[in-house]
Amino acid sequence: xxxxxxxxxxxxxxxxxxxxxxxxxxxxxxxxxxxxxxxxxxxxxxxxxxxxxxxxxxxxxxxxxxxxxxxxxxxxxxxxxxxxxxxxxxxxxxxxxxxxxxxxxxxxxxxxxxxxxxxxxxxxxxxxxxxxxxxxxxxxxxxxxxxxxxxxxxxxxxxxxxxxxxxxxxxxxxxxxxxxxxxxxxxxxxxxxxxxxxxxxxxxxxxxxxxxxxxxxxxxxxxxxxxxxxxxxxxxxxxxxxxxxxxxxxxxxxxxxxxxxxxxxxxxxxxxxxxxxxxxxxxxxxxxxxxxxxxxxxxxxxxxxxxxxxxxxxxxxxxxxxxxxxxxxxxxxxxxxxxxxxxxxxxxxxxxxxxxxxxxxxx
Numbered sequence: 126x127x128x129x130x131x132x133x134x135x136x137x138x139x140x141x142x143x144x145x146x147x148x149x150x151x152x153x154x155x156x157x158x159x160x161x162x163x164x165x166x167x168x169x170x171x172x173x174x175x176x177x178x179x180x181x182x183x184x185x186x187x188x189x190x191x192x193x194x195x196x197x198x199x200x201x202x203x204x205x206x207x208x209x210x211x212x213x214x215x216x217x218x219x220x221x222x223x224x225x226x227x228x229x230x231x232x233x234x235x236x237x238x239x240x241x242x243x244x245x246x247x248x249x250x251x252x253x254x255x256x257x258x259x260x261x262x263x264x265x266x267x268x269x270x271x272x273x274x275x276x277x278x279x280x281x282x283x284x285x286x287x288x289x290x291x292x293x294x295x296x297x298x299x300x301x302x303x304x305x306x307x308x309x310x311x312x313x314x315x316x317x318x319x320x321x322x323x324x325x326x327x328x329x330x331x332x333x334x335x336x337x338x339x340x341x342x343x344x345x346x347x348x349x350x351x352x353x354x355x356x357x358x359x360x361x362x363x364x365x366x367x368x369x370x371x372x373x374x375x376x377x378x379x380x381x382x383x384x385x386x387x388x389x390x391x392x393x394x395x396x397x398x399x400x401x402x403x404x405x406x407x408x409x410x411x412x413x414x415x416x417x418x419x420x421x422x423x424x425x426x427x428x429x430x431x432x433x434x435x436x437x438x439x440x441x442x443x444x445x446x447x448x449x450x451x452x453x454x455x456x457x458x459x460x461x462x463x464x465x466x467x468x469x470x471x472x473x474x475x476x477x478x479x480x481x482x483x484x485x486x487x488x
Contacts, residue, residue, distance in 0.1 A: 159486060161444040170477035171441050172425050174468045179417045180458055183353055185392075187344030189364070189407040191335035192395075197307050198314075199332040204325030205229030205302065207317055212332075214315045218306040224332055225304040225317055231325060239287045246280035253277050310336040313405050337405065340398045342374070344411040345389035353415050354379060360394045363410045364403065372396050372403065376413070414458070421455060421463045428476035429454060429462050430483050438468060439475040439482050447475070449486055 161169070209226040212218055256273040259265035314333030317323075342362050346354055356379055362372040377395040384391070394411065396403060429452070430437045440448040452467030468474065475482055 159445065159447070161447070161482070165478070165481070166444060168478050169475050169482070171473050172428065172476045174422050174424055174464075174470050174472045174474060176420050176470045177423045177461070177463075179419050179421055179455075179463060180414050181417050182458060183346075183350055183413045183415065185344040185346060185411040185413065187342050187362075187394075187409045187411050189403045189405055189409055190341050190343055191313055191337055191405045192339050192341055195308075195310070195336040195339070196313070197310075197334050198330040199224065199304060199307065199334060200330050201227060201302075201304065201323050201327060203227065203229040203231040203302050204323045204327060205231065207319055207321040207323060208301070210315075210317055210319050212312050212315070214312055216312045218310065218312060218334060220306055220309050222306045223303050224306055224312075227302040227304065227323060229302045231302075235287065235290060239284075239291065242280065242284040242287045246277070246284045249273070249277040249280040304331060306332075306334055308334055308336065310334040313337075335405070337398055337401060337403070340396055340403050340405070341377075342394040342396060342409050342411060343391055344394065344409070345384075345387060346392055348383065348388050348390070351390055354392055354413060358413050358415065361412045362394065362396060363412070364407050366407060367402060370402075421465065422468055422470055423461050423463055424452075424468060424474050425476040426457045426460050426462045428474045428479055429457070430480060432483075437483065439479045439486075440468065441473040441475050447482060447486065449483060 205227040206229075207225055208228050211223050211225065218224065253270070253273040253276070256265060256270045260267065260270050311334070312332055313335045314330070316329055317331040342360075354376065356376050358376040360374050360376055362374065363370075364372075374394045374396040376392055378393040380391040380393070383389060424438055428438050430439070436452050436454045437449055438452050440450050442448070450467055453465040455463040455465050457463075
C-alpha cells in the first residue's frame with residue numbers, strides 16, 4: 126500500500142510539471158507592434174489617391190525631318206565645270222558663304238554682253254550729244270534728236286538688264302560662278318563634287334541648307350486610329366540615339382490625304398530642337414495620349430506591388446498604422462495607374478520603398 130501512494134504522488138508532480146512547461150511565455154518576450162523608424166520615414170514617399178480622367182495612349186512610328194519653312198534648296202543657275210566644293214555634308218554655313226565654284230561659258234558670255242551693253246550705251250549717249258548740238262545750230266531736225274534719245278534709252282535698258290542678271294547670279298568680274306549659302310544653317314544635302322560637269326538645263330539641286338533649331342516629326346497613323354488624333358494633342362518623342370530622353374511637343378498638322386500604298390495618314394509634330402540633338406532622318410517613336418471618357422481613382426505606378434498574381438498598395442495612415450490592401454488595377458499609363466476598386470480619393474499610399482514596408486509587414 127505504501128508503494129502505491131508514492132507512485133500516485135509521483136504522477137501528480139509530473140502532471141504539474143508538464144502544465145507549467147506548456148504555459149505562455151512571459152509577457153516581456155512578446156513581439157513589439159510594427160512602427161516605421163525615423164530613418165524609414167525619410168526614405169519613403171507618400172502620395173494621395175486622386176481621381177483623374179481615364180486616358181489611353183497611341184504609339185506611332187515616324188521620323189525627324191527639317192522644318193520645310195526653314196529649308197532652302199540651292200540650284201545652279203548656270204552650267205559648267207565644278208572647280209571647287211568648300212563644304213561637306215553636315216557643315217554649318219553662314220548666309221553668303223561660298224559653297225562651290227563653277228567655271229562657266231555662260232558667265233563668260235554674260236560678261237561679253239555686259240561689255241557690249243556698256244559700249245552701246247556710251248555710243249548712244251555720244252550720238253545724242255552730237256544730235257543736240259546740230260539741232261541748236263539748225264543743222265538737224267528735232268526728229269533726229271528724238272531718235273537719238275530713243276537709242277540712249279534702249280541702250281540703258283539693255284545695260285540695266287545685264288546688270289540685274291549679274292546681281293541675281295552673284296557674278297563678279299571673271300568667268301567663275303560662285304554658289305553661295307542663301308541662309309544660315311546646316312548642309313543637310315550635298316549632290317556635287319569637284320570636277321563634276323553641270324549642264325545648263327540641270328534640274329537637280331546642288332545643296333540643301335536647313336535650320337534645325339526647330340524640327341518636325343512626321344508619323345503615320347493607321348486608318349483604324351484616325352478618329353483618335355486631332356491637332357493640339359500632346360506628344361512625346363523618343364529616338365534610338367537618346368533612348369532615356371523624351372522630347373515633348375504638340376500635333377501641329379494632320380494631313381487629310383492617306384498614302385495610297387500604306388493606307389496611313391500622316392501627322393506632324395513640331396519640336397523645339399534645343400541642343401540640336403534631333404537630326405533629319407532619325408527614326409522616332411511617337412506617343413500620343415487621349416481621353417477615353419470617365420474617371421477613376423489613380424495612384425502612382427511606383428506604388429503598386431505585384432505579388433502572388435495580385436496587386437497591392439500600402440495604405441498609410443500613420444507610422445504605426447499601415448495597411449496592405451489589394452487593389453484592382455485597370456491599367457498603368459506612364460507614371461499613373463488607374464484603380465477600379467480598393468482605394469478611395471484622399472487616402473495616402475506609399476510610393477517609394479514601399480516594397481520594404483510590404484515585406485516587413487507580410488513576412
